[in-house]
Amino acid sequence: MPRTLANAPIMILNGPNLxxxxxxxxxxxGSDTLADIEALCAKAAAAHGGTVDFRQSNHEGELVDWIHEARRNHCAVVINPGAYSHTSIAILDALNTCDGLPVLEVHISNIHQRESFRHHSYVSLRADGVIAGCGVQGYVFAVERVAALAGAGQAST
Structure with missing residues (x-):
């Protein structure tokens, strides 16, 4: 059965220090907590008949394992890889195994206005969209985009 927002959750992953x-x-x-962001994402997904599977880890391998899980059980991946954006080929390689699965990259801050080492993101090489500098609202924008990409009419398999 094809996975859509109606029958499979959005995997929302958060990397180190988040x-x-x-x-x-x-x-x-900002002052919002990760729990606040989870509530925003759940509300945005529910508005489209969907749910979220919201997780955070400070460990690269655990994020990779969760991406592998998303390949089997989720309709899309939204990821804020934190500092792993700039360093993790392992996360990029894991995302590259998600054929047909929408991937959205989110950053609370505008990584292009910060230190030069933050300007490059390996994750962006796979992401179907990148949202940066919109604060926690960026997560809501990502869920909205997933609704457009993984809605009932555009399923991942």
Whole structure:
């Protein structure tokens, strides 16, 4: 059976240090916590008849394992890889195994206005869309885009 937003959740992955949102550098990342973002994503998905599977890890291998799981059980991947954006070929390789699965990359801050080492993202090489600098609202934009890409009429298999 094809996986759509109606019958499979969106995998939303968050990388290192995102568990500290609301405490870490609020001048860059704002005051919302990861739990606040999860609630925003769940509400946005529910508006389209969908659900989210929202996770965070500080460990690259665990993120890779979850991407592999998404290949089998989810309709799309939304990922904020944090600092792994700039370093992780392993996450890129895992995302490259997600044939036909929409992938959206999210960054709370505008990585292009920050230090030069943050300007490059390996994840962007696979992402169907990149949302950066929109604050936590970027996650909602990503869920909205998934609804367009993985809605009932455009399924992943």
């Amino acid at each position: 568990n500290l949102l609301g405490q870490r550098q609020p001048e860059i990342y």
